[in-house]
Amino acid sequence: MKTKNLIALEGNQAIALAMKQINPDVVAAYPITPQTEIVQVFSEYVANGEVHTEFVTVESEHSALSACIGASAAGARTMTATSSQGLALMWEMLYIASGARLPIVMTVVNRALSSPINIHCDHSDAMGARDSGWVQLWSETAQEAYDNLIQAIRIAESVNLPVMVNMDGFITSHAEEVIEPLDDEEVKHFVGEYRPLRSLLDIEHPFTVGPLALQDSYFEFKRSQAEAYKRVIPVLKRVADEFSKITGRKYDLFETYNLDDAEIGLVVLNSTAGTAKEVIDVLRGEGKKVGLLKPRLFRPLPVEELREALSKLKVIGVMDRADTFGGFGGPLFTDIRSILYDVPNRPIVTDYIYGLGGRDVTTEQIFKVFENLENIYNTGKVESLVSYVGVRE
Amino acid sequence: MKLPKWKEMPEGIVILEAGNAQEYETGSWRTFRPVVDKSKCINCLFCWIYCPDTSIIVKDEKMEGIDYAHCKGCGICSKVCPVKAISMVEEGSL
Numbered sequence: 120m121k122t123k124n125l126i127a128l129e130g131n132q133a134i135a136l137a138m139k140q141i142n143p144d145v146v147a148a149y150p151i152t153p154q155t156e157i158v159q160v161f162s163e164y165v166a167n168g169e170v171h172t173e174f175v176t177v178e179s180e181h182s183a184l185s186a187c188i189g190a191s192a193a194g195a196r197t198m199t200a201t202s203s204q205g206l207a208l209m210w211e212m213l214y215i216a217s218g219a220r221l222p223i224v225m226t227v228v229n230r231a232l233s234s235p236i237n238i239h240c241d242h243s244d245a246m247g248a249r250d251s252g253w254v255q256l257w258s259e260t261a262q263e264a265y266d267n268l269i270q271a272i273r274i275a276e277s278v279n280l281p282v283m284v285n286m287d288g289f290i291t292s293h294a295e296e297v298i299e300p301l302d303d304e305e306v307k308h309f310v311g312e313y314r315p316l317r318s319l320l321d322i323e324h325p326f327t328v329g330p331l332a333l334q335d336s337y338f339e340f341k342r343s344q345a346e347a348y349k350r351v352i353p354v355l356k357r358v359a360d361e362f363s364k365i366t367g368r369k370y371d372l373f374e375t376y377n378l379d380d381a382e383i384g385l386v387v388l389n390s391t392a393g394t395a396k397e398v399i400d401v402l403r404g405e406g407k408k409v410g411l412l413k414p415r416l417f418r419p420l421p422v423e424e425l426r427e428a429l430s431k432l433k434v435i436g437v438m439d440r441a442d443t444f445g446g447f448g449g450p451l452f453t454d455i456r457s458i459l460y461d462v463p464n465r466p467i468v469t470d471y472i473y474g475l476g477g478r479d480v481t482t483e484q485i486f487k488v489f490e491n492l493e494n495i496y497n498t499g500k501v502e503s504l505v506s507y508v509g510v511r512e
Numbered sequence: 513m514k515l516p517k518w519k520e521m522p523e524g525i526v527i528l529e530a531g532n533a534q535e536y537e538t539g540s541w542r543t544f545r546p547v548v549d550k551s552k553c554i555n556c557l558f559c560w561i562y563c564p565d566t567s568i569i570v571k572d573e574k575m576e577g578i579d580y581a582h583c584k585g586c587g588i589c590s591k592v593c594p595v596k597a598i599s600m601v602e603e604g605s606l
Contacts (some may be wrong), residue, residue: 220524279523316523327527335515340525342518 125299130261130291133298134200134226134284135160137268139170140306143224144195144313147175147186151205152238153288154228158200180205184212184223191221192328194318196272199223202288203230206244210251213281217252218344219329220316222275222282225253226268229389229440230288231476239477240288242388246441246450252344254282254351255418257388259374261286261296266368267415269301270358272310277354278347279316287390289477305365348419355416372421374413375428377403381410383492384429384466386455387438388414391473391480395438398485409489414451422458429455430462434496436488438508440474448472448505467495473508484509513537534582539567542585544600546578552597559589559598 128136134157138146146165148158165174175190177183180201191197201209206227216223227245231237245255256271258264264286271282286292301309317326332340352372359370376396378384385395392413402409412428429435437456439449447453452470459465471488474480488508495501513535522528555575560568567583569576578589590598 218525317526317528324528325530327530329525330527332525339516339518339521343521343523346518347523 123299124302125297127295127297128261128300129156129293129295130264130286131156131228131293132160133261133265133296133300134268134286135164136300137265137306138198139164140301140303141196141198141269141272141310142170142307143172143198145173145175145187145190145197146199147177147183147190147197148199148201149177149180149183149205151180151202153230153240153292154200154202154205154226156292157226157228180208181212184209184216184225187223187225188212188216188219188221191216191223191315192219192318193320194313194315196276196313197221197223198225200226200228202228203232203238203244206248207232210248213248213251213253215329216281218340220279220344220347222272222279224268224271224275225281225283226264227283227285228288228292229285235476237476238288240290240390240440241475241477242285242440243442243475245283245285246443248283249418249450252280253418254278254280254348255416256282256284257413257415257417258284258286258291259390259392259413261291261294262298262368263370263415264291265298265300266362266366266370269306269309270355270362270370273358273361274351274355276313277358278350280347280351285389290390299366301366309362309365351416351419352421352424370415372414372416372424373428374415376411376413378410378412378428378432380408382408382433383489383496384410384412384432384435385438385485385488385492386412386414386429386435386451388417388440388451391438391440391485394480394482395485398482398489401482401486402489407489407493417451420454420458425455426458426462429459429466432466434492435459435466435468436471436492437468438471438473438488440472442472442475452505467499467501469495469501469503470505471508472505475510478509480509537581538565539580539582539584542580542583542603544585544587545580545603546583546585546587546589546598547601548575548577549597549599552595554595554597556594558592558594562588562592564588
Protein backbone atom coordinates (compact mmCIF):
# COMPACT_ATOMS: atom_id res chain seq x y z
CA MET A 120 0.00 0.00 0.00
CA LYS A 121 1.53 3.25 -1.05
CA THR A 122 1.40 6.33 1.16
CA LYS A 123 -1.59 8.51 0.53
CA ASN A 124 -0.83 11.80 -1.14
CA LEU A 125 -3.37 14.15 0.42
CA ILE A 126 -3.61 17.79 -0.54
CA ALA A 127 -6.04 20.60 0.22
CA LEU A 128 -7.59 22.01 -2.95
CA GLU A 129 -10.66 23.94 -3.95
CA GLY A 130 -12.94 22.09 -6.36
CA ASN A 131 -11.89 24.30 -9.25
CA GLN A 132 -8.21 23.73 -8.49
CA ALA A 133 -8.83 19.97 -8.36
CA ILE A 134 -10.44 20.17 -11.81
CA ALA A 135 -7.53 22.23 -13.17
CA LEU A 136 -5.11 19.67 -11.72
CA ALA A 137 -7.02 16.82 -13.39
CA MET A 138 -6.86 18.74 -16.69
CA LYS A 139 -3.11 19.21 -16.26
CA GLN A 140 -2.65 15.51 -15.65
CA ILE A 141 -4.89 14.61 -18.60
CA ASN A 142 -2.82 17.04 -20.70
CA PRO A 143 -5.37 17.51 -23.50
CA ASP A 144 -4.32 18.58 -27.00
CA VAL A 145 -6.69 21.55 -27.10
CA VAL A 146 -8.56 23.61 -24.51
CA ALA A 147 -10.76 26.49 -25.69
CA ALA A 148 -12.48 28.23 -22.81
CA TYR A 149 -13.88 31.52 -21.63
CA PRO A 150 -13.98 32.54 -17.98
CA ILE A 151 -17.29 32.80 -16.11
CA THR A 152 -18.03 32.78 -12.39
CA PRO A 153 -17.81 30.33 -10.65
CA GLN A 154 -15.78 28.36 -13.24
CA THR A 155 -13.17 31.14 -13.83
CA GLU A 156 -10.54 29.64 -11.56
CA ILE A 157 -10.39 26.45 -13.65
CA VAL A 158 -9.45 28.44 -16.74
CA GLN A 159 -7.14 30.73 -14.76
CA VAL A 160 -5.18 27.93 -13.06
CA PHE A 161 -5.05 25.85 -16.23
CA SER A 162 -3.76 28.80 -18.26
CA GLU A 163 -0.90 29.08 -15.74
CA TYR A 164 0.00 25.45 -16.44
CA VAL A 165 0.00 26.31 -20.14
CA ALA A 166 2.14 29.44 -19.60
CA ASN A 167 4.61 27.46 -17.48
CA GLY A 168 4.94 24.77 -20.13
CA GLU A 169 3.61 22.10 -17.78
CA VAL A 170 1.18 20.85 -20.43
CA HIS A 171 1.49 20.59 -24.21
CA THR A 172 -2.07 21.90 -24.66
CA GLU A 173 -2.93 24.43 -27.36
CA PHE A 174 -4.95 26.91 -25.30
CA VAL A 175 -7.35 28.87 -27.48
CA THR A 176 -8.50 32.14 -25.97
CA VAL A 177 -11.86 33.11 -27.41
CA GLU A 178 -14.35 35.94 -27.09
CA SER A 179 -17.34 33.91 -25.88
CA GLU A 180 -18.53 30.47 -24.85
CA HIS A 181 -20.20 30.05 -28.23
CA SER A 182 -16.76 30.39 -29.78
CA ALA A 183 -15.16 28.27 -27.06
CA LEU A 184 -17.30 25.25 -27.86
CA SER A 185 -17.10 25.96 -31.59
CA ALA A 186 -13.30 25.86 -31.38
CA CYS A 187 -13.55 22.65 -29.35
CA ILE A 188 -15.77 21.09 -32.02
CA GLY A 189 -13.29 21.98 -34.77
CA ALA A 190 -10.37 20.67 -32.74
CA SER A 191 -12.17 17.46 -31.83
CA ALA A 192 -13.18 16.85 -35.46
CA ALA A 193 -9.52 17.32 -36.35
CA GLY A 194 -8.73 14.47 -33.97
CA ALA A 195 -7.53 16.36 -30.89
CA ARG A 196 -8.34 15.39 -27.30
CA THR A 197 -10.35 18.46 -26.37
CA MET A 198 -11.63 19.93 -23.10
CA THR A 199 -13.39 23.03 -21.84
CA ALA A 200 -15.30 24.29 -18.78
CA THR A 201 -18.16 26.68 -18.17
CA SER A 202 -21.10 27.71 -15.95
CA SER A 203 -24.62 29.06 -16.23
CA GLN A 204 -24.93 31.76 -18.94
CA GLY A 205 -21.79 30.37 -20.54
CA LEU A 206 -23.44 26.97 -20.98
CA ALA A 207 -26.57 28.73 -22.20
CA LEU A 208 -24.52 30.55 -24.83
CA MET A 209 -23.06 27.21 -25.92
CA TRP A 210 -26.54 25.80 -26.45
CA GLU A 211 -26.60 25.38 -30.22
CA MET A 212 -23.05 24.05 -30.22
CA LEU A 213 -23.93 21.45 -27.57
CA TYR A 214 -26.20 19.68 -30.04
CA ILE A 215 -23.65 19.95 -32.83
CA ALA A 216 -20.95 18.35 -30.66
CA SER A 217 -23.16 15.41 -29.67
CA GLY A 218 -24.69 14.93 -33.12
CA ALA A 219 -21.24 14.91 -34.67
CA ARG A 220 -20.25 12.37 -31.98
CA LEU A 221 -17.26 14.34 -30.75
CA PRO A 222 -15.85 13.17 -27.38
CA ILE A 223 -15.30 16.63 -25.87
CA VAL A 224 -15.12 16.70 -22.06
CA MET A 225 -16.41 19.76 -20.23
CA THR A 226 -16.68 20.64 -16.56
CA VAL A 227 -19.88 22.51 -15.72
CA VAL A 228 -19.71 24.37 -12.42
CA ASN A 229 -23.42 24.56 -11.73
CA ARG A 230 -24.84 28.04 -11.33
CA ALA A 231 -28.31 29.55 -11.62
CA LEU A 232 -29.50 31.04 -14.91
CA SER A 233 -30.60 34.66 -15.20
CA SER A 234 -32.94 36.36 -14.62
CA PRO A 235 -32.62 37.64 -11.98
CA ILE A 236 -28.88 37.57 -12.38
CA ASN A 237 -27.23 35.41 -9.75
CA ILE A 238 -23.82 33.75 -9.57
CA HIS A 239 -24.60 30.99 -7.08
CA CYS A 240 -25.46 27.34 -7.27
CA ASP A 241 -28.43 25.64 -8.73
CA HIS A 242 -28.80 23.10 -11.51
CA SER A 243 -30.83 25.04 -14.05
CA ASP A 244 -27.81 25.36 -16.36
CA ALA A 245 -27.09 21.65 -16.78
CA MET A 246 -30.78 20.69 -16.64
CA GLY A 247 -31.40 23.04 -19.55
CA ALA A 248 -28.88 20.96 -21.48
CA ARG A 249 -30.21 17.57 -20.40
CA ASP A 250 -31.65 16.71 -23.84
CA SER A 251 -28.64 18.00 -25.76
CA GLY A 252 -27.04 14.59 -26.11
CA TRP A 253 -24.20 15.16 -23.65
CA VAL A 254 -23.50 12.45 -21.14
CA GLN A 255 -23.92 13.99 -17.69
CA LEU A 256 -21.93 12.97 -14.64
CA TRP A 257 -22.64 14.65 -11.29
CA SER A 258 -20.28 15.05 -8.34
CA GLU A 259 -20.95 15.47 -4.63
CA THR A 260 -17.42 16.56 -3.69
CA ALA A 261 -14.24 17.96 -5.23
CA GLN A 262 -12.76 14.46 -5.04
CA GLU A 263 -15.67 13.06 -7.04
CA ALA A 264 -15.44 15.88 -9.58
CA TYR A 265 -11.70 15.21 -10.00
CA ASP A 266 -12.28 11.45 -10.31
CA ASN A 267 -15.25 11.93 -12.65
CA LEU A 268 -13.28 14.18 -14.98
CA ILE A 269 -10.50 11.62 -15.42
CA GLN A 270 -13.00 8.83 -16.02
CA ALA A 271 -15.03 11.09 -18.36
CA ILE A 272 -12.15 11.12 -20.87
CA ARG A 273 -12.25 7.36 -21.15
CA ILE A 274 -16.06 7.23 -21.31
CA ALA A 275 -16.28 9.96 -23.96
CA GLU A 276 -13.62 8.44 -26.18
CA SER A 277 -15.05 4.90 -25.86
CA VAL A 278 -18.55 5.87 -27.02
CA ASN A 279 -17.75 8.95 -29.15
CA LEU A 280 -20.04 11.22 -27.18
CA PRO A 281 -19.32 14.45 -25.32
CA VAL A 282 -19.41 14.31 -21.52
CA MET A 283 -20.11 17.06 -19.01
CA VAL A 284 -18.98 16.72 -15.42
CA ASN A 285 -21.10 18.74 -13.01
CA MET A 286 -20.19 20.09 -9.61
CA ASP A 287 -21.92 22.67 -7.45
CA GLY A 288 -20.89 26.30 -7.91
CA PHE A 289 -19.08 27.79 -4.89
CA ILE A 290 -20.19 24.96 -2.57
CA THR A 291 -17.82 22.54 -4.30
CA SER A 292 -15.91 24.78 -6.68
CA HIS A 293 -14.63 27.21 -4.03
CA ALA A 294 -14.60 25.17 -0.83
CA GLU A 295 -11.24 23.77 0.13
CA GLU A 296 -11.30 20.04 0.56
CA VAL A 297 -8.69 17.40 1.27
CA ILE A 298 -8.39 15.34 -1.85
CA GLU A 299 -6.25 12.43 -2.89
CA PRO A 300 -5.11 12.98 -6.47
CA LEU A 301 -3.53 10.33 -8.63
CA ASP A 302 0.10 10.62 -9.67
CA ASP A 303 0.68 12.30 -13.03
CA GLU A 304 1.93 9.02 -14.48
CA GLU A 305 -1.12 7.13 -13.24
CA VAL A 306 -3.46 9.57 -14.97
CA LYS A 307 -1.38 9.52 -18.15
CA HIS A 308 -1.55 5.75 -18.19
CA PHE A 309 -5.24 5.63 -17.27
CA VAL A 310 -6.42 8.02 -20.00
CA GLY A 311 -3.97 6.57 -22.52
CA GLU A 312 -3.27 7.96 -25.94
CA TYR A 313 -6.30 9.24 -27.81
CA ARG A 314 -6.95 7.42 -31.05
CA PRO A 315 -9.80 9.26 -32.78
CA LEU A 316 -12.27 7.32 -34.89
CA ARG A 317 -11.32 9.62 -37.75
CA SER A 318 -9.47 12.88 -38.10
CA LEU A 319 -9.78 15.79 -40.51
CA LEU A 320 -5.98 16.00 -40.43
CA ASP A 321 -5.75 12.47 -41.85
CA ILE A 322 -5.40 13.51 -45.48
CA GLU A 323 -5.17 9.88 -46.62
CA HIS A 324 -8.82 9.42 -45.65
CA PRO A 325 -10.75 12.57 -46.57
CA PHE A 326 -14.35 12.88 -45.38
CA THR A 327 -17.07 15.49 -45.01
CA VAL A 328 -18.08 16.50 -41.49
CA GLY A 329 -21.37 18.21 -40.72
CA PRO A 330 -23.15 18.00 -44.09
CA LEU A 331 -26.79 18.93 -44.63
CA ALA A 332 -29.17 16.04 -43.97
CA LEU A 333 -32.76 16.76 -44.91
CA GLN A 334 -36.01 14.79 -44.75
CA ASP A 335 -34.38 11.71 -46.26
CA SER A 336 -31.47 11.30 -43.80
CA TYR A 337 -31.71 13.48 -40.67
CA PHE A 338 -33.96 10.97 -38.91
CA GLU A 339 -31.56 8.06 -39.55
CA PHE A 340 -28.65 10.09 -38.15
CA LYS A 341 -30.61 10.93 -35.00
CA ARG A 342 -31.93 7.36 -34.57
CA SER A 343 -28.37 6.11 -34.82
CA GLN A 344 -27.24 8.70 -32.25
CA ALA A 345 -30.02 7.61 -29.86
CA GLU A 346 -28.64 4.07 -29.94
CA ALA A 347 -25.15 5.20 -28.90
CA TYR A 348 -26.33 6.03 -25.37
CA LYS A 349 -26.98 2.34 -24.69
CA ARG A 350 -23.23 1.80 -24.77
CA VAL A 351 -22.57 4.36 -22.03
CA ILE A 352 -23.66 2.25 -19.04
CA PRO A 353 -21.42 -0.80 -19.66
CA VAL A 354 -18.52 1.48 -20.59
CA LEU A 355 -18.98 3.61 -17.45
CA LYS A 356 -18.98 0.47 -15.28
CA ARG A 357 -15.85 -0.91 -16.94
CA VAL A 358 -14.02 2.42 -16.58
CA ALA A 359 -15.12 2.71 -12.92
CA ASP A 360 -13.81 -0.81 -12.19
CA GLU A 361 -10.45 0.04 -13.69
CA PHE A 362 -10.37 3.31 -11.76
CA SER A 363 -11.12 1.61 -8.46
CA LYS A 364 -8.22 -0.81 -9.02
CA ILE A 365 -5.74 2.05 -8.95
CA THR A 366 -7.44 4.33 -6.42
CA GLY A 367 -9.61 2.08 -4.25
CA ARG A 368 -12.44 4.54 -4.86
CA LYS A 369 -15.56 2.84 -6.16
CA TYR A 370 -17.94 4.51 -8.59
CA ASP A 371 -21.14 3.32 -10.21
CA LEU A 372 -24.21 4.69 -11.98
CA PHE A 373 -25.38 6.05 -8.64
CA GLU A 374 -24.48 5.85 -4.98
CA THR A 375 -26.84 4.50 -2.35
CA TYR A 376 -26.73 5.29 1.35
CA ASN A 377 -28.73 3.13 3.79
CA LEU A 378 -31.09 2.29 0.96
CA ASP A 379 -31.22 -1.53 1.16
CA ASP A 380 -33.78 -1.84 3.96
CA ALA A 381 -35.19 1.68 3.65
CA GLU A 382 -38.90 2.40 3.26
CA ILE A 383 -38.53 6.12 2.71
CA GLY A 384 -35.94 7.28 0.19
CA LEU A 385 -34.50 10.56 -0.96
CA VAL A 386 -33.07 11.16 -4.45
CA VAL A 387 -30.78 14.15 -4.77
CA LEU A 388 -27.83 15.26 -6.92
CA ASN A 389 -24.45 16.73 -6.05
CA SER A 390 -23.38 18.37 -2.77
CA THR A 391 -26.81 18.28 -1.10
CA ALA A 392 -26.39 14.51 -0.93
CA GLY A 393 -23.68 15.10 1.68
CA THR A 394 -26.03 17.18 3.83
CA ALA A 395 -28.76 14.56 3.38
CA LYS A 396 -26.43 11.80 4.62
CA GLU A 397 -26.01 13.72 7.90
CA VAL A 398 -29.78 13.89 8.29
CA ILE A 399 -30.15 10.20 7.46
CA ASP A 400 -27.59 9.31 10.15
CA VAL A 401 -29.65 11.16 12.76
CA LEU A 402 -32.94 9.62 11.59
CA ARG A 403 -31.41 6.14 11.46
CA GLY A 404 -30.33 6.74 15.07
CA GLU A 405 -34.00 7.21 15.86
CA GLY A 406 -34.73 3.87 14.18
CA LYS A 407 -36.28 5.34 11.05
CA LYS A 408 -35.85 3.36 7.84
CA VAL A 409 -34.64 6.14 5.59
CA GLY A 410 -32.06 6.07 2.82
CA LEU A 411 -30.59 7.98 -0.09
CA LEU A 412 -29.89 7.52 -3.77
CA LYS A 413 -27.50 9.98 -5.38
CA PRO A 414 -27.38 9.70 -9.18
CA ARG A 415 -23.91 9.95 -10.70
CA LEU A 416 -24.99 9.29 -14.29
CA PHE A 417 -28.05 11.39 -15.13
CA ARG A 418 -27.78 11.27 -18.94
CA PRO A 419 -28.20 8.70 -20.25
CA LEU A 420 -30.66 7.83 -17.52
CA PRO A 421 -29.94 4.33 -16.13
CA VAL A 422 -33.62 3.37 -16.20
CA GLU A 423 -33.45 -0.34 -15.32
CA GLU A 424 -30.91 0.12 -12.55
CA LEU A 425 -32.76 3.03 -10.96
CA ARG A 426 -36.04 1.11 -11.10
CA GLU A 427 -34.38 -1.88 -9.43
CA ALA A 428 -32.88 0.29 -6.69
CA LEU A 429 -36.01 2.34 -5.95
CA SER A 430 -38.96 0.00 -6.54
CA LYS A 431 -39.02 -1.53 -3.02
CA LEU A 432 -39.41 1.85 -1.31
CA LYS A 433 -42.82 2.99 -0.11
CA VAL A 434 -42.31 6.74 -0.41
CA ILE A 435 -39.68 8.63 -2.38
CA GLY A 436 -38.83 12.30 -2.13
CA VAL A 437 -36.96 13.76 -5.09
CA MET A 438 -35.08 16.99 -4.48
CA ASP A 439 -34.64 19.18 -7.54
CA ARG A 440 -32.31 22.16 -7.62
CA ALA A 441 -34.00 23.35 -10.81
CA ASP A 442 -37.59 24.09 -11.73
CA THR A 443 -39.33 23.39 -15.03
CA PHE A 444 -41.47 26.47 -15.30
CA GLY A 445 -44.95 25.51 -16.31
CA GLY A 446 -44.00 21.84 -16.17
CA PHE A 447 -44.80 19.11 -13.66
CA GLY A 448 -42.07 19.39 -11.03
CA GLY A 449 -38.31 19.32 -11.45
CA PRO A 450 -36.47 17.36 -14.14
CA LEU A 451 -35.18 14.66 -11.78
CA PHE A 452 -38.69 14.16 -10.37
CA THR A 453 -40.40 13.59 -13.71
CA ASP A 454 -37.74 11.04 -14.68
CA ILE A 455 -37.83 9.13 -11.40
CA ARG A 456 -41.63 9.14 -11.26
CA SER A 457 -41.86 7.93 -14.86
CA ILE A 458 -39.33 5.13 -14.28
CA LEU A 459 -41.48 3.76 -11.46
CA TYR A 460 -44.81 3.88 -13.29
CA ASP A 461 -44.72 0.19 -14.31
CA VAL A 462 -43.66 -1.14 -10.91
CA PRO A 463 -46.39 -3.13 -9.11
CA ASN A 464 -47.26 -1.33 -5.83
CA ARG A 465 -45.23 1.57 -7.08
CA PRO A 466 -43.87 3.98 -4.48
CA ILE A 467 -45.43 7.39 -3.99
CA VAL A 468 -43.04 9.95 -5.47
CA THR A 469 -43.08 13.62 -4.50
CA ASP A 470 -40.88 16.52 -5.49
CA TYR A 471 -39.15 19.20 -3.43
CA ILE A 472 -37.66 22.11 -5.33
CA TYR A 473 -34.89 23.63 -3.23
CA GLY A 474 -31.80 25.80 -3.15
CA LEU A 475 -32.45 27.95 -6.23
CA GLY A 476 -29.89 30.70 -6.80
CA GLY A 477 -27.59 29.34 -4.09
CA ARG A 478 -30.16 29.45 -1.27
CA ASP A 479 -28.41 27.66 1.57
CA VAL A 480 -29.55 24.08 1.99
CA THR A 481 -29.69 23.30 5.69
CA THR A 482 -30.20 20.05 7.54
CA GLU A 483 -33.44 21.61 8.89
CA GLN A 484 -34.82 21.77 5.35
CA ILE A 485 -33.97 18.12 4.74
CA PHE A 486 -35.43 17.08 8.12
CA LYS A 487 -38.60 18.85 7.00
CA VAL A 488 -38.62 16.91 3.73
CA PHE A 489 -38.29 13.62 5.62
CA GLU A 490 -41.03 14.73 8.03
CA ASN A 491 -43.29 15.33 5.06
CA LEU A 492 -42.36 11.97 3.51
CA GLU A 493 -43.00 10.19 6.82
CA ASN A 494 -46.39 11.82 6.99
CA ILE A 495 -47.20 10.51 3.50
CA TYR A 496 -45.89 7.08 4.54
CA ASN A 497 -48.18 7.02 7.61
CA THR A 498 -51.33 8.40 5.99
CA GLY A 499 -50.96 7.51 2.32
CA LYS A 500 -52.10 11.05 1.59
CA VAL A 501 -50.16 13.53 -0.52
CA GLU A 502 -50.99 17.16 -0.02
CA SER A 503 -48.81 18.44 -2.81
CA LEU A 504 -46.84 16.39 -5.32
CA VAL A 505 -44.55 19.30 -6.00
CA SER A 506 -43.54 21.73 -3.27
CA TYR A 507 -40.84 24.30 -2.58
CA VAL A 508 -38.42 24.00 0.33
CA GLY A 509 -36.51 26.84 1.97
CA VAL A 510 -38.40 29.70 0.33
CA ARG A 511 -40.01 32.51 2.35
CA GLU A 512 -43.75 31.76 2.44
CA MET B 513 -29.00 6.17 -54.81
CA LYS B 514 -29.98 3.68 -52.11
CA LEU B 515 -30.21 5.45 -48.77
CA PRO B 516 -28.75 3.62 -45.75
CA LYS B 517 -30.90 2.34 -42.86
CA TRP B 518 -30.17 3.91 -39.48
CA LYS B 519 -28.00 0.99 -38.37
CA GLU B 520 -25.85 1.51 -41.45
CA MET B 521 -25.12 5.18 -40.65
CA PRO B 522 -21.53 6.07 -39.77
CA GLU B 523 -20.85 7.42 -36.26
CA GLY B 524 -20.99 11.18 -36.49
CA ILE B 525 -22.57 13.38 -39.13
CA VAL B 526 -20.10 12.46 -41.83
CA ILE B 527 -19.88 11.44 -45.45
CA LEU B 528 -16.97 9.06 -45.80
CA GLU B 529 -16.74 8.86 -49.61
CA ALA B 530 -15.35 11.83 -51.46
CA GLY B 531 -17.16 13.33 -54.47
CA ASN B 532 -20.43 11.44 -54.13
CA ALA B 533 -22.78 14.43 -54.54
CA GLN B 534 -23.48 13.15 -58.08
CA GLU B 535 -25.28 10.16 -56.61
CA TYR B 536 -27.63 12.35 -54.62
CA GLU B 537 -30.45 13.59 -56.83
CA THR B 538 -31.50 17.11 -55.93
CA GLY B 539 -33.39 18.27 -59.02
CA SER B 540 -36.87 17.26 -57.92
CA TRP B 541 -38.16 20.69 -56.88
CA ARG B 542 -37.57 22.53 -60.18
CA THR B 543 -40.45 24.73 -61.40
CA PHE B 544 -38.96 25.74 -64.77
CA ARG B 545 -36.90 23.42 -66.91
CA PRO B 546 -34.16 24.66 -69.27
CA VAL B 547 -34.68 23.25 -72.76
CA VAL B 548 -31.84 23.53 -75.31
CA ASP B 549 -32.28 24.12 -79.00
CA LYS B 550 -29.12 22.46 -80.26
CA SER B 551 -29.57 24.01 -83.73
CA LYS B 552 -28.85 27.44 -82.20
CA CYS B 553 -26.09 26.38 -79.75
CA ILE B 554 -22.57 27.61 -80.63
CA ASN B 555 -20.85 25.65 -77.80
CA CYS B 556 -19.48 28.80 -76.17
CA LEU B 557 -20.01 27.02 -72.79
CA PHE B 558 -21.18 30.17 -71.00
CA CYS B 559 -23.94 27.99 -69.54
CA TRP B 560 -21.34 25.55 -68.20
CA ILE B 561 -19.32 28.39 -66.62
CA TYR B 562 -22.33 30.08 -65.03
CA CYS B 563 -24.28 27.03 -63.83
CA PRO B 564 -24.16 27.25 -59.99
CA ASP B 565 -24.57 23.46 -59.88
CA THR B 566 -22.78 21.13 -62.29
CA SER B 567 -25.84 20.50 -64.40
CA ILE B 568 -24.51 21.32 -67.88
CA ILE B 569 -23.28 18.14 -69.52
CA VAL B 570 -20.19 18.76 -71.65
CA LYS B 571 -18.36 16.21 -73.77
CA ASP B 572 -15.33 16.94 -75.95
CA GLU B 573 -15.81 20.67 -75.37
CA LYS B 574 -19.38 20.50 -76.69
CA MET B 575 -22.56 21.28 -74.79
CA GLU B 576 -24.47 17.97 -74.70
CA GLY B 577 -27.53 18.88 -72.63
CA ILE B 578 -28.79 19.33 -69.08
CA ASP B 579 -28.48 17.00 -66.07
CA TYR B 580 -32.11 17.18 -64.92
CA ALA B 581 -31.40 15.01 -61.85
CA HIS B 582 -29.48 17.93 -60.36
CA CYS B 583 -30.70 21.09 -62.21
CA LYS B 584 -32.90 23.27 -59.94
CA GLY B 585 -34.20 25.39 -62.79
CA CYS B 586 -32.65 28.68 -61.70
CA GLY B 587 -32.58 29.91 -65.30
CA ILE B 588 -29.09 31.46 -65.25
CA CYS B 589 -27.99 29.37 -68.26
CA SER B 590 -30.95 30.71 -70.23
CA LYS B 591 -30.10 34.33 -69.27
CA VAL B 592 -26.41 34.12 -70.16
CA CYS B 593 -26.83 32.22 -73.44
CA PRO B 594 -25.69 34.73 -76.13
CA VAL B 595 -27.72 33.03 -78.87
CA LYS B 596 -30.89 32.39 -76.83
CA ALA B 597 -30.61 28.64 -77.37
CA ILE B 598 -31.96 27.82 -73.87
CA SER B 599 -35.58 28.52 -73.00
CA MET B 600 -37.25 27.98 -69.62
CA VAL B 601 -40.37 25.86 -69.86
CA GLU B 602 -42.74 25.33 -66.95
CA GLU B 603 -42.59 21.79 -65.56
CA GLY B 604 -45.78 19.87 -66.27
CA SER B 605 -46.49 21.79 -69.46
CA LEU B 606 -44.28 19.48 -71.49
